[in-house]
Amino acid sequence: MSTLILFLPLAPSGPTADYSYTLTADGHTALRHASAPAALLPEPARPGGEVVAVVPAQALSWQRVQLPNGVPLGTGQQTSRLRSVLEGLLEDLLLDDPAxxxxxxxxxxRAGEPVWVAVCDRAWLREALQALESAGRRVSRVVPEFAPGPTASGQPELFALGTPEEAHLVLCGHGAEQAVTVLPLSSVALGLIGPAPVDADEAMPPVHAEPAVAALAERTLGRPVVLHTA
Structure with missing residues (x-):
């Protein structure tokens, strides 16, 4: 049994679109990692193998809403009623047509409590999943690259990602609701975390950077970074 984890490309998917992927047997150690068109992606070993699609942070908007009581939730209960409720709650928060x-x-x-809702372009996601299915790589799970919630360090964390030409920052664990925010790679991003510690012994929130943008992140943010591979 193995798992094929792949990143959905931001550009429209097609026969020649490349997918960055990692093949793993245990979810922790990479057996292989590279990029390839859908038709040339490795197949996870059966039985029990699965394909997991990762939605890039840049393709997602995270919204916080209060679900009313009585809304059906859980497996098999993602009904048109729930969809209508979410459209009503999110209509004034979104730039695009909820449909x-x-x-x-x-x-x-849980109904009656604040929840996070991940939002992305429906046509883009459908096209990406259909391209993979047409190539025999049916996706069993779709997950976000980053999600709201506590970080490993228990404090806000910054991730510098991308290429020098298209670098961006992902701020995780931000604020009381531990939100996720995607920002340009700039020194302004550090200001969103809060003031620098007064005590020299107090740790600054860590900055993790992919190798391609590590030097750029250090110059831009004016501080050392921790290498972080995709």
Missing amino acids: QLHFALQPAA
Whole structure:
């Protein structure tokens, strides 16, 4: 049994679109990692193998809403009524027509409580998944690259990602609701975390950077970074 984890490209998918992927047997150690068109992606070993699609942070908008009591939730209960409720709650928060968007609730969401909703372009997601299925790589799970919630360090964390030409920052664990925010790679991003510690012994929030943008991140942010591979 193995798992094929792949990143959905931001550009429209097609026969020649490349997918960055990692093949793993245990979810921790990479057996292989590279990029390839859908038809040339490795197949996970059977039985029990699965294909997991990762939605890039840049393709997602995270919205916080209060679900009313009585809304059906759980497996098999993602009904048109729930869709209508979410469209009503999110209508004033979104720039695009809700009918053109895909909504996904956080795990273990409960009616009557605040929940996170991941929002992305519906046509883009459908096209990406159909391209993979046409190539025999049917996706069993779709997950976000980053999600709201506590970080490993228990404090806000910054991730510098991308290429020098298209670098960006992802701020995780931000604020009381531990939100996720995507920002340009700039020194302004550090100001969103809060003031620098007064005590020299107090740790600054860590900055993780992919190798391609590590030097750029250090110059831009004026501080050392921790290498972080995709």
